[in-house]
Amino acid sequence: VIADYVITEALLSYLLQQVSGSMRIFRPRVMLSVPYGVTSVERRAVYEAAREAGSREAYLIQQSLAAALGIDLPINAPSGNMVISLGGGATEASVMAMYGIVSAETLRAGGQDFDEAISIYIRRKYGVTIGQQTAEKLKIKIGAAVPQDQEQSMEVQGQDQVTGLPRPIMITTGEIVEALQDPLKNVIETGRRVLEKTPPELVSDIIDRGVALCGGGALLRGIDKLLTKELGIPAYLVDNPLTCVVEGTVRGLELHSVLERNLPKV
Secondary structure (H helix, E strand, O other), rough: OOOOOOOOOOOOHHHHHHOOOOOOOOOOOEEOOOOOOOOOOHHHHHHHHHHHHHOOOEEEEEHHHHHHHOOOOOOOOOOOOEEEEEEEOOEEEEEOOEEEEEEEEEEEEOOOHHHHHHHHHHHHHOEEEHHHHHHHHHHHHEOOOOOOOOEEEEEEEEEEOOOEEEEEEEEHHHHHEEEOOOHHHOOOOOHHHHHHHHHHHHHHHHHHHHHEOOOHHHHHHOOOHHHHHHHHHOOOOOOOOOOOOHHHHHHHOOOHHHHHHHOOOO
């Protein structure tokens, strides 16, 4: 969860200073979102980083539960709600009811793995190496999860593996679709496994309501159509895919007394 503890603590310290001022007379309460299924050691590291940064108290909330609160799904009711959160480093599929998680799974792969798949595809097909940022630009500008009616193309510069010199290549949307097949299969399988572990009566609720897609990866063109086809349940992009987890974490702090028994223990 934390790749660099020192930098994480420094960032949290800066953010808390923005909230409470440099004097820090009143230390704020903090809630942080973590992926579902993180280990006790990882949970402790996040908690300690928040405490060391200057918080009065720190609480953790599962990312998908925060997303559901941020999307304003009716997770207080005894009916099923499903969220698939496609983040940069992890993909989380979760079914929730009564302010708790019924079934969930975290795939430790996300948008960065999409970028890597594009880089590998281009290296194998054209013998040209491109950087992660270039791969991400391709994904954002012309990328898609399914073939599009309107084929787009984009020229990028890479390093020829034979000569070592810069070489321009033209990449199309169809090629990005092909490059992303394997990582997208993993996302689909994660969603499938969560649905298989979900009680049938909650699955029927999800069929009626659909699967909410959030996170930066949800902005990939056609990913809602792909998941609708493969899972057999309507999938839709939420209105605030990039901010719903943050907004939900704020709501989670307000609802802490209600959520407490379902939150990760440190």
